[in-house]
Amino acid sequence: MNDIMNELYWRGLIKNKVPGIENLLKKPTTMYIGFDPTSDSLHLGNLLPIIMLIHFQKKGHKSLALIGEATGFIGDPSGKKDKRIFLSKEILQKNTESIKNQILKLLKFYSEKIELLNNYDWIQNIYFIDFIREIGKHFPINYMISKDSVKKRIHNQKNGISFTEFSYSLIQGYDFLYLNQVKNCQLQIGGSDQWGNITTGIELIRKKTGKKAYGITFPLIIKPNGIKFGKSDKGKNIWLNEKKTSPYKFYQFWMNISDVEIEKYMRIYTFFSKEEIEDLILQHRKHPNKRLLQRKLANEITEWVHGKKISKKIMEITNVLFEKRNESYQSLDDKILISIYNHIPHMVISCEEFEKGIFLLDILKKSSFFSSKSEVNRALKVNSIHLNKILIKENILITKKNIIGKKYILFQFGKKEFFIIKIE
Incomplete structure (x- = not known):
């Protein structure tokens, strides 16, 4: 079973690890990875923890997937410059159910039966006074503020960090302790930004039980703009939910x-x-x-x-x-045109509005690709707009003769962006 580490190394899936992990993994080991339900969908970055769960399960280890509905009330401050916006209980419950279904669907594809847990099930029963007495007493303030997620926020003069977010690492650490005691879980895995939270759990297990626990992190997937894929970055995220991406x-x-x-x-x-x-x-x-x-x-x-x-x-x-660059779009049948319309950015124009034709500038100004007519003009000047595969260099009047498949007009912007209009 030790070859799981060799597998992860050559794939580039190891960033940090606790020494001695190789010896632990010579025998079947229970590990867990947590998922944050602060959105109703997983994103591209969340595929990596699911992949890690599957790798461990395939190698004979026991994988646990934990949805953090309870910790979702706080929001992980790791990697965040500003304070989290708190979500209502109803939204978090809805998000938790949605993410649970996504995880189950992804695991089912590879026929992996991985146990799914929700930390709200045990955290809801803990009294605050008991928590700060039995858990908080084990962590000096100096230890807490040495964590990167806390240190960076403390130096943010505008927002700083609230006590609520400050406590997040302790609650995640408690999850690890609970799973260690109830499920004999000895290993936590997460993205590299979770290293501080993981080591807090390891330290808590050591102080409360005297046992040794372990952690592994994998590298974060970074977008071209240098920012990791995350639920709070709404703009250019790649979501797994087809309604969002x-x-x-x-x-x-x-x-x-x-x-x-x-x-x-x-x-x-x-x-x-x-x-x-x-x-x-x-x-x-x-x-x-x-x-x-x-x-x-x-x-x-x-x-x-x-x-x-x-x-x-x-x-x-x-x-x-x-x-099919040399083939005319006029030869496309309705079936493929409907499929194109359903899957790429699109817009509907009524037959009445289109009766006498519409100028290119007016159509493209309505699309999501251009914010103004001057922006369309700039695109025309650099030869980056095509209409049904034909290069357009000026503000032409688009009429019925430009329609393909009885009711469609297809635009291309640059080499990769497409937009289709349906006339009905």
């Missing part, structure tokens, strides 16, 4: 990973063997223009998250939009 946009995220990063992502985000990945990397390096690794990864993860049926549709749409 369309399957098409989800698929394109993986397709657009650079050649510099793609080999790392293949090791991290798939369960292919070392030999299979090395063979795929070799093929990719011979013909990088074919984007073999990007395509393989996008297909694999989209099918995992959104299912085979949707994944197949997205691959078909991608083929039409990006691969």
Whole structure:
């Protein structure tokens, strides 16, 4: 069973570890990973802890997935510059149920039966005075403020850190103690920003029971802007819920990973063997223009998250939009046009509004891609707007002759962005 560490090392899934972990993992070990329900959906970064759960389970260890409904009332201050916005009990319960269903769906795909827990089940029964007496007494203030999550916030003169968030690490530490006593859990795993919280739990177990506990962290997935994927970063997040991030946009995220990063992502985000990945990397390096690794990864993860049926549709749409460059959109049948409309950004224009035609500037100003007509004009000047695959260089009047498939008009902005209009 010790080969789990070798597996995680070559995949690049180890950032920090407690010494001696290799000896522990020579025998079946119970481990857990926590999930924060401060949103109603998991995101791309949350796939990594699920992948870790599956790796451990496949190697014969016992994996526990913990949803932190109780800690969600506070919100983890780790990596946050400002104080958390508190969520109501009703919202947290709804989020918890939603995330629970997402986790179960993702685990079912790989036929893994992993126990799912909710820390509200045991924390709701604890009295505050008992907690600060029995748990708080073990941690000097100097120890608490040495944690990065606290230290950075203390020096934030604008907001600082509240006692509520200050206490978060102790409550997460208590989760580890509880699971250690009730489930014989000896290992906690989390993202690298969780190292302070994990070591608090390890220290609490040592002081309360005299036992040794362990921790591992994996690297955080960072967006191009240098910020980690997180629930509080609403703008450019990649969500697993198709209503928050369309399957098409989800698929394109993986397709657009650079050649510099793609080999790392293949090791991290798939369960292919070392030999299979090395063979795929070799093929990719011979013909990088074919984007073999990007395509393989996008297909694999989209099918995992959104299912085979949707994944197949997205691959078909991608083929039409990006691969069939010499074929006219006029030849597309209604079935594929409906599928494109359902999966990429779109807008409806009434037949009455379109009767005499609409100028390009007026249509694109209504789209989500441009904030003003001057921005559209700038795009026209640099030849970055296509209408049904035809380059547009001026503010033309768009009429019925531009319609494809009886009621659609398809725009492309630059190399990767698409927008479709339906006339009805």
